[in-house]
Amino acid sequence: MASTSSFDVAVITFPGSNCDADLRHAVDLVDGLSARAVWHKETDLGAPDAVLLPGGFSYGDYLRCGAIARFSPVMEEVIAFAGGGGPVLGICNGFQILTEAGLLPGALLANRDLKFLCQSVTLEVEGRETPFSRGLAGAKPLTMPIAHMDGNWYADDETAARVEGEGQIIFRYQGGSPNGARMDVAGLSNAAGNVVGMMPHPERACEDALGGADGLGLFQSLAGFLQSR
Amino acid sequence: MTITPDMVAEHGLTADEYQTILDVMGREPTYVELGVFSVMWSEHCSYKSSRVHLKTLPTEGPTVLIGPGENAGAVDLGDGLAAVFKMESHNHPSYIEPYQGAATGVGGILRDVFTMGARPVANLNSLRFGRMDHPRTKHLMHGVVAGIGGYGNCMGIPTVGGELRFHETYDGNCLVNAFTCGVVDAERIFLGTAAGEGNPVFYVGARTGRDGIHGATMASESFDEGSEEKRPTVQVGDPFQEKLLLEACLELMGSDDCCIVGIQDMGAAGLTSSSVEMAGRGGAGLLLELDKIPVREEDMTPYELLLSESQERMLVVIKEGREDEVFAIFDKWDLTAAVVGRVTSDGVWRCSWHGEEVAAIPVTSLTDTAPVYDRPQARPDWQDEAQALPEVPEARDLGATLTALVADPEVCERRWIWRQYDHQVGTDTVVLPGGDAALVRIKGTDKFLAFATDCNGRHVFLDPHVGTAGAVAEGCRNLACVGATPLGLSDCLNFGNPENPAIMWQFARAIEGMGEACRELNVPVVSGNVSLYNETEGTSILPTPSVAVVGLYEGPIPTVSSRFPRAGLAVALLGTGEGHLGGSLYLATQHGLQRGMPPAVDYAAERALGDALRRLVADGLVETAHDLSDGGLGLGLAECCFQEPGSPGIGVVAALPGAGRADARLFGEDAGRVIIAYDPAREAEIRAACAGVPFTPLGETGGDRLRINDGGVAAVDVAVGALYKAWSDALPEALS
Numbered sequence: 001m002a003s004t005s006s007f008d009v010a011v012i013t014f015p016g017s018n019c020d021a022d023l024r025h026a027v028d029l030v031d032g033l034s035a036r037a038v039w040h041k042e043t044d045l046g047a048p049d050a051v052l053l054p055g056g057f058s059y060g061d062y063l064r065c066g067a068i069a070r071f072s073p074v075m076e077e078v079i080a081f082a083g084g085g086g087p088v089l090g091i092c093n094g095f096q097i098l099t100e101a102g103l104l105p106g107a108l109l110a111n112r113d114l115k116f117l118c119q120s121v122t123l124e125v126e127g128r129e130t131p132f133s134r135g136l137a138g139a140k141p142l143t144m145p146i147a148h149m150d151g152n153w154y155a156d157d158e159t160a161a162r163v164e165g166e167g168q169i170i171f172r173y174q175g176g177s178p179n180g181a182r183m184d185v186a187g188l189s190n191a192a193g194n195v196v197g198m199m200p201h202p203e204r205a206c207e208d209a210l211g212g213a214d215g216l217g218l219f220q221s222l223a224g225f226l227q228s229r
Numbered sequence: 230m231t232i233t234p235d236m237v238a239e240h241g242l243t244a245d246e247y248q249t250i251l252d253v254m255g256r257e258p259t260y261v262e263l264g265v266f267s268v269m270w271s272e273h274c275s276y277k278s279s280r281v282h283l284k285t286l287p288t289e290g291p292t293v294l295i296g297p298g299e300n301a302g303a304v305d306l307g308d309g310l311a312a313v314f315k316m317e318s319h320n321h322p323s324y325i326e327p328y329q330g331a332a333t334g335v336g337g338i339l340r341d342v343f344t345m346g347a348r349p350v351a352n353l354n355s356l357r358f359g360r361m362d363h364p365r366t367k368h369l370m371h372g373v374v375a376g377i378g379g380y381g382n383c384m385g386i387p388t389v390g391g392e393l394r395f396h397e398t399y400d401g402n403c404l405v406n407a408f409t410c411g412v413v414d415a416e417r418i419f420l421g422t423a424a425g426e427g428n429p430v431f432y433v434g435a436r437t438g439r440d441g442i443h444g445a446t447m448a449s450e451s452f453d454e455g456s457e458e459k460r461p462t463v464q465v466g467d468p469f470q471e472k473l474l475l476e477a478c479l480e481l482m483g484s485d486d487c488c489i490v491g492i493q494d495m496g497a498a499g500l501t502s503s504s505v506e507m508a509g510r511g512g513a514g515l516l517l518e519l520d521k522i523p524v525r526e527e528d529m530t531p532y533e534l535l536l537s538e539s540q541e542r543m544l545v546v547i548k549e550g551r552e553d554e555v556f557a558i559f560d561k562w563d564l565t566a567a568v569v570g571r572v573t574s575d576g577v578w579r580c581s582w583h584g585e586e587v588a589a590i591p592v593t594s595l596t597d598t599a600p601v602y603d604r605p606q607a608r609p610d611w612q613d614e615a616q617a618l619p620e621v622p623e624a625r626d627l628g629a630t631l632t633a634l635v636a637d638p639e640v641c642e643r644r645w646i647w648r649q650y651d652h653q654v655g656t657d658t659v660v661l662p663g664g665d666a667a668l669v670r671i672k673g674t675d676k677f678l679a680f681a682t683d684c685n686g687r688h689v690f691l692d693p694h695v696g697t698a699g700a701v702a703e704g705c706r707n708l709a710c711v712g713a714t715p716l717g718l719s720d721c722l723n724f725g726n727p728e729n730p731a732i733m734w735q736f737a738r739a740i741e742g743m744g745e746a747c748r749e750l751n752v753p754v755v756s757g758n759v760s761l762y763n764e765t766e767g768t769s770i771l772p773t774p775s776v777a778v779v780g781l782y783e784g785p786i787p788t789v790s791s792r793f794p795r796a797g798l799a800v801a802l803l804g805t806g807e808g809h810l811g812g813s814l815y816l817a818t819q820h821g822l823q824r825g826m827p828p829a830v831d832y833a834a835e836r837a838l839g840d841a842l843r844r845l846v847a848d849g850l851v852e853t854a855h856d857l858s859d860g861g862l863g864l865g866l867a868e869c870c871f872q873e874p875g876s877p878g879i880g881v882v883a884a885l886p887g888a889g890r891a892d893a894r895l896f897g898e899d900a901g902r903v904i905i906a907y908d909p910a911r912e913a914e915i916r917a918a919c920a921g922v923p924f925t926p927l928g929e930t931g932g933d934r935l936r937i938n939d940g941g942v943a944a945v946d947v948a949v950g951a952l953y954k955a956w957s958d959a960l961p962e963a964l965s
Contacts, residue, residue, distance in 0.1 A: 018384065118647070
């Protein structure tokens with residue numbers, strides 16, 4: 001349970017999630033945040049201050065990525081939490097689940113050259129302010145890894161134009177997308193700005209000892225957002 | 230059904246072996262029992278040709294918690310932690326169906342580790358393919374790499390390193406050796422044992438189908454043109470099921486007052502070998518009610534149920550009366566769990582089918598009386614000629630030669646491969662793939678696990694004893710380059726047909742060399758696997774005793790790299806060399822010769838070098854430490870210059886040490902040598918830490934060229950960028 005002095009961050013574990021422990025570890029590195037594991041079969045989310053959906057291969061990704069996890073019992077609560085303006089971040093498979101759940105626009109297709117890609121990328125932060133990018137837009141680009149088979153974001157022309165026009169593109173691959181994503185989208189938000197999805201893994205870039213701590217900024221942003229609320 | 234000689238032969242048993250079955254049974258076996266003997270006495274399960282040699286390996290030491298014989302070995306990490314690890318081959322399935330063969334190889338080795346209660350923290354692999362221009366190589370590589378990634382990525386276990394080599398003898402017989410290491414509370418290691426009369430035997434995980442029937446027997450035969458027809462014996466992997474199985478098993482194991490008596494993965498020979506081995510270790514008997522096995526195909530027979538190699542299954546013996554705890558946890562994870570039998574006390578392994586007994590074999594007949602062969606050995610008559618090193622012309626343009634060497638498939642950049650592996654999940658990977666050794670942090674401690682896999686098949690072919698000792702020494706040296714102390718080793722012994730005396734000679738000499746090196750370098754063998762019959766239409770593979778060495782580093786996160794991190798560093802060579810060309814990559818690729826003796830291993834020098842490197846890393850004195858192997862000093866310096874894609878690299882100006890042929894000094898492969906780079910202001914401390922180790926200053930980093938002077942004249946002067954391009958483009962271009 002979260003201590004009384006820190007914000008309660010629910011990290012959902014779906015069957016096949018494999019970045020859930022990494023994400024909780026990263027959240028717990030940030031002053032003011034405390035991670036709490038939530039099993040996907042829960043029908044009661046509790047009273048979290050933020051909800052995070054981790055990376056992995058929910059249900060093996062044997063159907064479209066995230067297409068089955070989106071029907072997990074806990075997702076009703078997540079959708080309601082998002083609808084109430086609560087901050088929600090989906091990373092990698094979590095991003096895929098959020099698009100399948102209709103909380104974020106577009107879809108994640110297979111990478112352009114049909115191979116799994118695990119490598120470092122550099123991200124430009126832009127767009128509207130979100131709970132996960134406060135003070136990051138327009139500042140220095142962030143370096144963190146990607147690791148996915150299906151990270152090629154796609155939307156039809158109308159959706160793509162709207163997303164860009166409304167400032168919903170939050171993270172863009174610098175120097176072109178490695179996976180074929182339209183408009184080099186690495187991460188984006190919903191229209192209200194409280195739900196964010198991204199393919200890169202900020203939780204893997206939270207310690208200098210592991211090659212960089214740029215990802216920490218997203219979680220510090222969340223802590224700042226919750227304090228300011 | 231009467232057993233005919235044809236049935237015996239189809240089951241891969243010899244007439245003598247069948248006679249032994251008749252003798253121990255005192256009657257003719259049933260068809261089901263014949264199938265059971267066939268898999269239990271296969272080379273793959275019984276180690277019948279290798280056992281007499283494996284017994285000579287050092288398997289004990291202060292660090293060893295569990296040696297060979299269990300699902301995996303375990304070494305002590307201190308502070309109540311243990312590392313559990315093993316390497317295993319999946320060569321034959323991977324050749325027949327590369328994606329599934331490699332994927333299930335990873336799945337199998339992961340189960341071997343988590344069945345002991347350890348959470349896997351790192352995967353590595355050791356791969357061998359035929360010539361790059363062989364029509365099958367591209368197809369095999371694409372499939373194998375995707376399969377390894379497909380399974381490990383989904384499981385969320387980082388694949389942090391490995392090795393890759395090519396040779397024509399692997400054209401028709403690729404090698405896929407998969408390694409996994411896990412970490413566990415040393416007090417909570419689970420073993421594969423069945424004990425306690427009346428205790429229930431649980432079947433958990435995926436349901437049984439007809440896949441992989443007789444896979445163990447297939448892995449004990451040579452290949453011929455008909456091997457394609459064996460595709461149905463390759464299993465199909467489901468990493469999602471295994472991820473659930475991992476979490477469910479660890480949850481069951483994690484409870485205080487755990488109900489588990491013993492647990493074992495169903496690997497080769499599936500239900501048969503897991504249940505027989507568990508009963509054997511526990512000195513018990515076992516009854517399996519085969520009609521209770523969860524199935525996913527209709528009308529499966531007892532024979533098929535016993536021999537299926539369906540993946541992602543475990544057998545668990547628990548304390549009687551605690552069944553509900555198992556059902557609750559496996560329900561949570563949406564996995565099948567069923568009670569399929571009981572532990573008995575009569576020492577007989579029995580199977581029933583709807584109440585009728587279909588097999589009853591004394592457990593010891595399957596285990597202790599399994600055949601053991603001390604097969605004839607003969608030094609091949611071509612060995613002397615192979616070991617003689619002919620005169621070769623001296624290369625004139627060493628820069629051009631180096632540019633050609635860096636692009637050779639044997640040593641070129643492997644990013645195309647490891648980019649397809651999630652190597653960072655777990656957020657503990659400190660040294661990414663491409664370094665001398667992988668380094669993985671253990672969260673909440675100041676401990677780091679180091680891993681390296683090594684084996685130079687050319688060296689082993691030329692002298693199996695020396696070449697295998699060299700592989701062990703190189704693995705230990707790789708670990709020392711990241712500051713780690715070797716704790717133990719797992720081997721994967723890939724050889725040709727043991728019924729060929731020349732192959733058996735290679736095998737026996739290789740084991741001698743491995744045992745010697747392990748004793749001298751203080752690294753016990755705690756687990757391993759033997760893969761024989763790696764030959765196709767009469768061609769044997771290069772003898773390939775792959776080793777995976779596991780080590781420990783304790784302290785602040787090491788900052789050493791296998792590259793030059795910046796300009797202005799002093800560069801030196803630790804160790805000495807005479808320009809040893811025998812067995813070298815230079816000789817093989819530039820002169821087309823696989824000849825000469827491999828470099829000898831000087832154990833005292835290796836120990837001193839390892840100790841010096843550990844001091845240097847622990848005290849933060851060196852910024853670069855890179856082992857020299859294939860391609861010698863020339864290739865080693867080039868690799869140190871290379872940086873991330875897009876970077877121009879860090880140049881170096883170095884003097885070629887020694888006298889005599891420049892090509893030999895530049896590309897010779899003497900063992901026991903490491904390049905270091907350091908802040909020149911710390912030279913005195915460095916030299917003090919390296920006391921007793923030959924120390925030769927080479928030069929200084931800087932600029933964007935690799936320049937190697939010999940007697941004041943530039944022997945090599947090439948742009949690092951051009952070299953990098955040749956090195957990094959080679960594999961993607963060959964595979965496009």
